Amino acid sequence: MSSIGPPDDENLETKEVDLRSMSSSSHGQAPQAHKVAIPPRQNLFKEFKYTVKETFFSDDPLRPFKDQTNSRKLILGIEAIFPILNWGRNYNLKKFRGDIISGLTIASLCIPQDIGYAKLAHLPAQNALYSSFVPPLIYAVMGSSRDIAIGPVAVVSLLLGTLLSNEISPDTHAEEYLRLAFTATFFAGITQATLGIFRLGFLIDFLSHAAIVGFMGGAAITISLQQLKGFLGIETKKFTTKTDIVSVLHSVFSTAHHGWNWQTIVIGASFLGFLLFAKYIGKKNKRFFWVPAIAPLISVILSTFFVFITRADKQGVQIVKKIEKGINPSSVKDIYFSGEYLGKGFKIGIVSGMIALTEASAIGRTFASMKDYQLDGNKEMVALGAMNIVGSMTSCYVATGSFSRSAVNYMAGCQTAVSNIVMSAIVFLTLEFITPLFKYTPNAILSAIIISAVVGLVDYEAAILIWKIDKIDFVACMGAFFGVVFASVEIGLLIAVSISFAKILLQVTRPRTAILGRIPRATVYRNIQQYPEASKVPGVLIVRVDSAIYFSNSNYVKERILRWLMDEEEQVKGDYHTKIQFLIVEMSPVTDIDTSGIQALEELHKSLEKKRVELVLANPGPAVTDKLYASKFANKIGEDNIFLTVADAVAYCSPKVVEDP
């Protein structure tokens, strides 16, 4: 029975008073109990420095700068901003071979995808191609992921299209719409760069994995539904502008008699079949990864040729018609830096920038862990931000890492970001020379390509796994999914963020508590809900609190403990048992406590005194012990009432219990 001395906390690392040293003594051997070490008192500056470091510099970005000369530091600094200067030195022909193959592969995939994605964003096709030219170049210079493939992506295009067309109609005010798109892209870049520079990258962790799975799946369904328009050859005018499943299906079926075009359907369906078959082959045998990668380009070439020969466009098969020739014109002057659209562009930019970040960072992390290299999330954000800022000035819209193309890039054996440069070069050539050839490309092919691209985003296996692992996560996942499908992308996103936050609030406001009982033939105390054979000690109630006690949960913890006591007293009354005279709070899992927590303990102590119940603490961690002493609460309840283990505490209480008080 030894009480804990007041240790002082040096460096905020939580220290644990281990149970075993004591329990060994309770087995009758020579006590090996080590005294709780007493490091120097914590001080504000150290505590602060530690907190700031772990919050903003948890990845220790300055590590390589340690012990270097100033000129070396400068070089390292420039290399940190432009990693190409670092890996470029070791670049060789063998790596280039991998990069050129993968670069060509993703280029063949990105060109048809881009033209399709532009439609999701209600933007001209060339703007999507522009976005596959400039941003990948910037990223290649500043980014550090070796596998990510940069360009427009489906989900962000859909989101941007929805948000922008809430503000301006893309049909009647095409120019303003385009300008607002550049404005949003600019602020998306600013948002990303700002988060990176101020090392606030961890904020995107607040969108939980489960919510992202649901959101992406819902977005994929919504995107596919949108493609029904091109796939069935329905005229844009006759199609709803809403994205929810009910409106879209209503549009589709109400145009069934006069709006559908059978030639379009035949072309679309046969090529969709081809694309899905190619995907199946690629999945079946990893060696044929290139089959699904070039299938879209082949489809485009074949179908374009077919339409050109048959002039099917005269039969009502809708075609691309026109893509502007030439590379990115400047759009600096198009960005709204004043007026009402400044604010709107700003808001849309923040939302789409964050979603783009979420996607890019998920991709970056996945491949970095597969190839075992470290990514600095915050530095990545600066690179992505810079690329979108430059993009917004060169007629691009929000670009980010694409799931499907990055996977192809990886499988094609990319070595460095040079594959993005290769892709960018191909897009350049396309813009300069080939765009007129897309004139006769049927829209139905683009729709088929998009459907086959996004179908992989419906990750039902992940959803099943989430269901198996964590039911509340599953609710978040389904909430986001159905929100996107039945309402809109924004609503789905809002649901995803809200449920994620609600889960955090739950975590910090409602920690778990449990009543412990003694396991037969042992001095071990465990949750009596799990171990029904565990027996309560007469006159003693043992409660374990399973979280740090902070202001957000201190009242709950206090009241929950009192409620356990009340429940217990009612039972005792019914059973003519011994009245509860001791309350042991097992504090092992309580890693920290703050002033509100101490206050709650004091209130608990007062309430218990009124009820003539003695408060006993078992195994408070050192950070907690320190604060118990600093606040004089340890003196208030008596230092002798703090024990190293529950067993010790019971050994102290049990003999003092009076049968009929």
Add this chain to the structure above:
Amino acid sequence: MSSIGPPDDENLETKEVDLRSMSSSSHGQAPQAHKVAIPPRQNLFKEFKYTVKETFFSDDPLRPFKDQTNSRKLILGIEAIFPILNWGRNYNLKKFRGDIISGLTIASLCIPQDIGYAKLAHLPAQNALYSSFVPPLIYAVMGSSRDIAIGPVAVVSLLLGTLLSNEISPDTHAEEYLRLAFTATFFAGITQATLGIFRLGFLIDFLSHAAIVGFMGGAAITISLQQLKGFLGIETKKFTTKTDIVSVLHSVFSTAHHGWNWQTIVIGASFLGFLLFAKYIGKKNKRFFWVPAIAPLISVILSTFFVFITRADKQGVQIVKKIEKGINPSSVKDIYFSGEYLGKGFKIGIVSGMIALTEASAIGRTFASMKDYQLDGNKEMVALGAMNIVGSMTSCYVATGSFSRSAVNYMAGCQTAVSNIVMSAIVFLTLEFITPLFKYTPNAILSAIIISAVVGLVDYEAAILIWKIDKIDFVACMGAFFGVVFASVEIGLLIAVSISFAKILLQVTRPRTAILGRIPRATVYRNIQQYPEASKVPGVLIVRVDSAIYFSNSNYVKERILRWLMDEEEQVKGDYHTKIQFLIVEMSPVTDIDTSGIQALEELHKSLEKKRVELVLANPGPAVTDKLYASKFANKIGEDNIFLTVADAVAYCSPKVVEDP
């Protein structure tokens, strides 16, 4: 060396695999290890029911309704809404004696305070008196605190005055200002009632104790500074409308030559001295609690009489001049239910309603724990909300529980809310008959009364305690304090809320981790930072994670563990030690894990495999164990790699370590 079987989680209570059963066996005795109990699988409905219950009904409000007949349930339901029907039945003369004395005492205190507080809110004095008439009656019927004294309070008056005058000038548009005040009061009531009805009362816990101490102290300073105007007899026109200390002191000193009135200063200073002396006596000897309680009324009577006799108002001593006679007129039609002021009133109402709630709930809890009765926080909010809704329709502004008057109420021996009814009756008589007599009351007296009332809110002892206990809490406290004093109440409030939230974010995003080492002559593993004598096991790195692993921290935890490994490997390189071949993650403090957490573990596992380091888990809690199996992660790392204790894990790893791999 026993691995943990896959237990299924029944009721979300976290179960712990106790260390001692194992450690005893490691001391060579017969192993007493109990198998981890396997309760039935968790199901979604149960899990949900439990979560909802703990979140919204953690205080079990329906407990008395259990096993009752329907008619009895109806009666209990009505009693739950109007607790007076319950306690009223046991009301007797003895209780009434306590209530009438305390009621008279707080009435004598509240009348002069009210007139002063009205000035803080830039409202006519009678509106504050109205607010001490109707709301206390409603509260007496619906509330369940026995000690709280209801009426206008200093901080809410200041806040309301600041927020309202940001929208409308109280001087030039007095009528609209008053109407907006009623609108804000209405929505403050709606906010409070809504939070209570939907059982969201826990939201106010998000303002931490430390932040409240700082905010209240800052508000008290600001309020006192505002009183310099009345205290020095400076004309309103010459005084700044800002509340920050710099502007106020500049106003004060720039009017020093011509704006100050020495007669006013003499009256004010002498009575302030009297009031503070009375406070001192009351503090010195609890028996004289009534001295500071009636001192304000005596001051008002004496000074009013003095001014009336000497006609000091003709010497420039400012007086109250006029308080409307008669009780509350209806103000239903004055509330803005449309137009631009609807939204503004709504916003102001939410903010002031929340602050009023915070104050009332702090008071309610304090006295409930002193007299040991339970308060249902959510029911209290409904009562406070109803009282402010009715108040807004009867010309009152936001009323809540007053710190100073509640303390006096308690010390004067109040027994029930009847003391509020008594106070209300006195205010009624005052409004009907006495208000004209206040005509000659000098403003300086009101200022002196307010200063002496709020001086107690500067709780420097609490601030010192906070400094001692928790440095980050202290920063929150000071941030709120200086924000209020140097900027404005809103800024201070914003700082307080932001720091509180930042602390929560920190808690959920950056859990602590520690490297463990073996304590000499024991099989005990502890933080090597705290115990420098603890020795690392060659080739094995032991990391402890001190929090549940959720989506908000899963990436951080993974990367932090990898960084520990990197640090270690660098050290090993320098010292020609054995390369790290095993990483043991001690998971005792990890109470739960979600899908993102599992994913992070999988990524960690992959990264470690690349580095040829074997991942070993020690003592995962049952909720965690369950999910490790559900996700098949346990199979991935091998079930044999999960141990009950760190000692067991080391016993497994250590013999396998190769000296020069």
